[in-house]
Amino acid sequence: MPTITLPDGSKKSFDQPVTARQVAESIGPRLAQAALGCKINGELRDLSTLIAGDCSLSIVTEKTGRGGDKQPDPDALFLIRHSAAHVMAEAIQRVVPGVKLAYGPPLATGFYYDMQAPADRPISSGDFEKIEQEIAAIIKEDRPFTRYEVLADEGLAKLRAEGNKFKIDNAEIALAKDAQDAAPDADPLKSHKSLVTPGVSINYRPGCRLSFYATGAPGKNWEDLCRGPHVPSTGRIGAVKVLSLASSYWHGDENSDRLTRVYGTAFASQADMDAHLNQLEEAKKRDHRVIGRQLRLFHIDEDVGQGLILWTPAGSVLRLELMKFISQELEKQGYHQVFTPNIGKLELYKTSGHFPYYKDAQYPAITEPESLSKALAEGCSCAELTNRLEGVSARLAENINKRTGKETIESSRIMADEKLLNGYLLRPMNCPHHIKIFASAPHSYRDMPVRLAEFGTVYRWEQSGELNGMTRVRGFTQDDAHLFCTEDQVPGELLGCLSLVKVVLTTLNMKDYRVRVGLRDPDGKKYTGDPKNWDRAEDACRAAAKSLGVPFTEEPGEAAFYGPKIDFVIKDVIGREWQLGTVQVDYNLPIRFDLSYVGPDNQPHRPVMIHRAPFGSFERFCGVLIEHFAGSFPTWLSPEQVRILPISEKTDGYAQKVLAALKAVGCRATADFSGDRIQAKIKNATDWRIPYLLIVGPKDEEAGKVSIRARGIQKDLGAMGLDEFVAGIKAEIESRGASSVAARFV
C-alpha cells in the first residue's frame, strides 16, 4: 500500500491505491481546490492518476514560490497550455468544419496546434474572434479532461476508422518509441504494418497502450489522441488567446504535408495574460528594426539588395566606437591588425574547402572574363560551366590529399588545367587571407603566437526567408582574428580569447548569456580532419571553458565543420537567444595550407589555428545592442551625446560657446536653435534618446552654468558649472560608463 513522500519530506501512508487528488484533499481542501496536476517521482501527471506504489508526490498549482513574488509555475503553465491547445482545436473544428488535427504541443510562452484545413476553406485570422468565442464557451462548460487508455490494436483500429493519417502516424511513432525504450530486454515484439508509410512495419510491445483524452465524456464529447497530462477540467484553463497563423510541415519535412500552425497562449488568469501581452507590446517597441528607423541607425534598400546593411551616420558612430573599443583591447593583447580584400581566387577557397562545399550558402563565383569567353566559345552548357568552375587541378588535388593523408578531394573533380574555369569568390570567411599573410614570411617558434586581426567583411547567401533586420544578413563585418600558435600555446590562447569576449560583454553590461561548447556530432559526416586532432581540440575547448569560471554546456553537433568551438549565446529582452562571440579551434586549415613554423629542433612544425570574433559581427551585435538598450545607449556609444537647448534666441550665443567647449573635448554635441519653445525642444530631444540635455537661459549664462536633464530622469537636475560638466562628461565617455555626470545629482 502506497507510502507517499511529500515535497517537505513528510510521508503519508494509505491503505489502498489513491489518486493524486485524494492525496491533495487529505492535505487540505484549499490545496485540492487549487491543484491543476501533480508530479509523481518528478514526472508531470494528471491529478486523477491512481497511485498504487510508494513514490514522491508534489501537487502542482498555478502559483509557486513564497512571499510576495509569486510567479506562474512552469508546470502549471504547461498543463494549462497543453489543455488550451485541445480546447482551441475543438473550437477550430467547430468554426472550420473538416479541419484535420496533427500535433499540438505547449511552448515556453504559449502553444500551437498544427492542422490541415480543407483546401476550399483555409483558416484565416478573420476566424480568430469566432474561435475565441467558442473557446470561451468550452471553458465555461467546465468539462472534465477524461483520460482513457486502450490496447494498441484497438487504438490503431479506432484511429484508422477516423481516417486522420497524422494521428495514426503519431500513434505509430509513440508505439515505436515505446518499443525502442523497452528493446534492451528483448521482449517479444508484435509487428504492425504502418498505416501511413507503405511497406514499413512497426514493432511494439503487445501490452502497449495508447491514451486518449476526452474533453468531457468519452464517446460523447470531443477527444484527441494524447499522451497528456491535462488540467482537471476546461474551467481551470483561465485565459486563452489565439495569436497568429503560420505554416509548417508535417515532421518539419518540406516534402511532407503542408500544415497550418495556429499559435495561441494561455495563462491561469486574465491578469497574467494581460501582463504577457503587454510585454509583447514592449518587446515590439524595442525591436531593432523599429528603433533603427526611428533613430536613423541603419537602412536596408531594395535597390541595393536584401540583407545588405547601409550604415547611416548615426549607426556608424555606434560601429566606430565599438571598433575603437575592440582595437584598444587588441593592442593590449598583442594582436596585429591587417587589411585584406573582400574577394579572392576560387582556388584559394578550393584549398580551404569553402568552395564548392558550401556553394549553396555563397554568392555565386565571379568568373574571370577571358576564361569565361573561352569556355563560351567552346559552346559549354551551363552544367559544364559549373563543372569547370568547381573542378580542381591535379596539382591541387594531389597536394591536399597528400597533406590530409586521404582522398579529401575526389578524383572525379580533377580536371585538366586548360579546361578549368578561373574565377573569384566574394569571401565567405576571412581565414584564407590571414593564412596567406602568415605563410608569406617564415616563422620561428620564438615569434609564436602570431595574432592577426581584421574587421573583415564576409558575404554569405542566407536563404531569403531567414533574413531579418541586422541580425541575419548577407554581408557582414566580423571583428575577426586568427591566432597561429604552437600546440602548447592553445590552452593559453583560448583563455585569452575568452577573457576578451568577457571584457566586451561586461563593458556593455550584457549579463544574460550562456557559454556553449560545440562538439562534433558522433554520427555527423560534415566534419573534416583527423579524429585524433578533433579529440585534442575538443579537450582544449572544454578545459578553456572550465577555467573561464562560468557555467557552460557541451553540445554535440554544434561544432563548425573544421573544428570545435566555444560560443557565447546572449539572451535578449524578448528571451530570444543570439550567438554572438565565438572562439574556434582549427587543426584542419593549417594542414590544407601546409603551414609551418621552425621549432627549437630546427625542424618544421604544424601550427594550430584559433578563429575568434568577440562581437560575432557588427551587424548582429548592433542589432542585439539596440534591443538590449532599447535605443538608449550608454553615453560613450550614443550617436548624439549632448544636446544644448537654448531657452530663446537671446542665449543662442552662450549655447554656441557651450557647444564649442563640448566639441573641444570630442563630445558629440549639437544645439537646437529652432524656434520651438523649450518644452518642445525637450520633447524632441527625448525622442532621440539623447543622454544629456543642457538647458541654457539668461540665468545660466550669467552664472556660467548649464541646467542639466539626464535621459530617463524626467526632471531638471539643477545647474552645474560649464567646466565641471565638460570635465565630467569627458570622464564618462573615456571610461565607457564607469563614471557618470548625472550620478552626482541622484
Added chain:
RNA sequence: GCCGCUAUAGCUCAGCGGUAGAGCGCACCCUUGGUAAGGGUGAGGUCAAGGGUUCAAAUCCCUUUAGCGGCUCCA
C-alpha cells in the same frame, strides 16, 4: 528556398471600383517662451514595379520585387 499575410507622403496609418486623405515630420511666417508637443501657412504621392479585367483600378486578377510571421537552414 517553402507556406501564409502585407506594400498609399520621410514615418505611422485611413480610404478598398467613380479622377488621392489624416497625424507626426519637413519648409516658411508669427510667437522670445525656464523643463515631455504654442499658433498659422505651405511643399510633398504616376497609391512597390509590370501586365490583365472594366466605360472607369490605389481598390479586382496575374507576375515580379521587397517587408512581416512561421517552417527549413546558418561554415
